[in-house]
Amino acid sequence: MNTIRKISLASAFAALSAAPVAAETELTMYYPIAVGGALTEVVDGIVAKFEEANPEIKVNAIYSGNYDDTRVRALSAIASGEPAQLAVMFSIDAYDLIEQERIVAFEDIEGVDAAWLNSFYPALMANSRIEGKTWGVPFQRSTIVAYYNKDMFRAAGLDPDAPPATWDEMVSMGKTLTEGDTYGLMIPSTGYPYWMFQALAIQNGKELMSGDGLETYFDDPAVVETLEFWKSLSTEHGIMPEGTVEWGTLRQAFLEGQTAMMWHSTGNLTAVKNGAEFDFGVAELPARERPGSPTGGGNFYVFEDTTDEERAAALKLIKFMTAPEQAAEWSISTGYMGVSPAAYETEALKAYTEEFPPALVARNQLENAVAEFSTFETARVRDGLNNAIQAALTGSKSPADALAEAQAAAERLLKDYR
Numbered sequence: 001m002n003t004i005r006k007i008s009l010a011s012a013f014a015a016l017s018a019a020p021v022a023a024e025t026e027l028t029m030y031y032p033i034a035v036g037g038a039l040t041e042v043v044d045g046i047v048a049k050f051e052e053a054n055p056e057i058k059v060n061a062i063y064s065g066n067y068d069d070t071r072v073r074a075l076s077a078i079a080s081g082e083p084a085q086l087a088v089m090f091s092i093d094a095y096d097l098i099e100q101e102r103i104v105a106f107e108d109i110e111g112v113d114a115a116w117l118n119s120f121y122p123a124l125m126a127n128s129r130i131e132g133k134t135w136g137v138p139f140q141r142s143t144i145v146a147y148y149n150k151d152m153f154r155a156a157g158l159d160p161d162a163p164p165a166t167w168d169e170m171v172s173m174g175k176t177l178t179e180g181d182t183y184g185l186m187i188p189s190t191g192y193p194y195w196m197f198q199a200l201a202i203q204n205g206k207e208l209m210s211g212d213g214l215e216t217y218f219d220d221p222a223v224v225e226t227l228e229f230w231k232s233l234s235t236e237h238g239i240m241p242e243g244t245v246e247w248g249t250l251r252q253a254f255l256e257g258q259t260a261m262m263w264h265s266t267g268n269l270t271a272v273k274n275g276a277e278f279d280f281g282v283a284e285l286p287a288r289e290r291p292g293s294p295t296g297g298g299n300f301y302v303f304e305d306t307t308d309e310e311r312a313a314a315l316k317l318i319k320f321m322t323a324p325e326q327a328a329e330w331s332i333s334t335g336y337m338g339v340s341p342a343a344y345e346t347e348a349l350k351a352y353t354e355e356f357p358p359a360l361v362a363r364n365q366l367e368n369a370v371a372e373f374s375t376f377e378t379a380r381v382r383d384g385l386n387n388a389i390q391a392a393l394t395g396s397k398s399p400a401d402a403l404a405e406a407q408a409a410a411e412r413l414l415k416d417y418r
Helices: 003-016 040-051 067-079 093-097 150-155 168-177 193-203 221-235 246-255 266-275 306-324 326-336 341-346 348-354 356-370 378-394 399-417
Strands: 023-031 059-063 087-089 137-149 261-265 280-283 293-302
Touching: 003 326, 023 067, 023 326, 040 059, 040 306, 040 326, 059 306, 067 087, 087 093, 087 306, 087 399, 093 150, 093 221, 093 293, 093 378, 137 150, 137 193, 137 266, 137 306, 137 326, 137 356, 150 168, 150 221, 168 221, 168 261, 193 221, 193 293, 193 306, 193 378, 221 266, 221 378, 221 399, 246 266, 266 280, 266 356, 280 356, 293 356, 326 341, 326 348, 348 356
Parallel strands: 023 059, 023 087
Antiparallel strands: 087 293, 137 261, 137 280, 137 293
């Protein structure tokens, strides 16, 4: 009898040991899917690996459209009492999230050390560090790059390994490449027009905002000149369609040969690589007064209304997803950049970039990159600028008038924060 009882207890213990460990902490993570290919599958794969290594933590990933959609959905969920512990949202949302007391600084989470925070590329942290604290950690990050059709360059008698390095060269080559139904260049002016405009303004030697989020310079003569130049690409030089160019369909337009060059996020790189039936190149953006691109994309944020246990679990997930091996896998799968120098030292990313050098362009451009446009009242200030850009490009207002209105609106919105 004792032998039977011992065997039964041993069997029961073995069965319990083999049973899956129940998750002790559950995380809800809001995540934007804005560009690129099947990003949900990539994120799901990384999350599954995390859960396998950390069975005590369950992660519910909610995919929520573009960055603006993600912010709205996550904050609405919190306001209605639904659980949400972390999200990947716009890096430029930091000012508003701090003002609304929605997020916690990483220095205030137990287990965060300065060495980890300093392991990321400084340019990618520029939108995160505000008033001495770090509010976001980079993950889905990008710069704007220039994609170009090398076959079209060859057919037009241009060197396929020498894309335009200056505005003058971009216009000259654009004219050579514009023929029939094919334009020489397309720069998207819907979706994120302020982002493309900031790149042009930087290249023209002017920032659009101050470093403290309190000032904008939309009516500066150099900024007005920048918008006039963008418009002239269609109305004067004829290398770009008149009116607006759609962000969401531009990649397909490039793949279908409707344009020889396009400016777009490096987050589209893998999708272009997989879809292009022609030889293509990727280059840093051209310069006028200086080269440059704003950084772009999303950061991890941890919400204020979370328990210590949830913060610890969220930090564990963020450290896992931004670790060099995961960051390398993410970069290879999507085209977004690895967020730390260590990611580019992994065997996987070293082998990939040796085989496919365009994957280094966005990273290399960080040397000339600046923080993405961000102020207090970011969404409303940004909307005013977007409307001004589109009004000028469609011809409903002059660049000077449109930008003067946007500047006046920004002054009203920012006045109380100074």
